[in-house]
Amino acid sequence: MIHIVQNIIAIFFILAGLFFFTTSIIGLIRFPDFYCRMHATGKGDTLGTILLFAGFIVYEGVTLTSLKLLLIPVFIFLASPTVTHSIGKAAVNCCAKGWEKEKSKEEGASA
């Protein structure tokens, strides 16, 4: 009986994690410029990872492997913001420009 409840909770967590992975992918593809894309993937992947691993831990139960399973999301929770920060700093210093809305006719005419 306990296995069924465990499986259901694990399935719920895994589906939630997949949802956030898909939103981060859609953000990566659809957003106009570099900063928006970085914004989407940096956050979407981290939350997706945490939810997915929560599902795996619930499925595994209380064992040594579930302790190790806990190690990866904690590491990714610390590492992913660092990576996004360093890439953002490199982009600001090096080459990426922000996205400006194209001037519509009236603004163009008046500007």
Add this chain to the structure above:
Amino acid sequence: MREFYIWVSVFLCVLTLLNLYRAIYGPDTLTRIIAINAIGTKTVMILILIGLIYERLEMFIDIAIVYALLSFISTIIAAKYLERRKAIE
């Protein structure tokens, strides 16, 4: 439960393909680095799922930990190089 894990890993592979599109098409190198970083975290997910499918989670967890570390460090180094390259140009 095994079929569910198989379907989840197939779905993650499809997501990785979408990611690959941005990695190849990406206008400048920075979006490519971001796409590769996202593919890296997805690979960690797929590794754990394969471990769950084959019931050998102990082995695959260590591989996934090492892969997560490597993909994190490689992205940081790529960003550091890009910053320095601007100084060189």
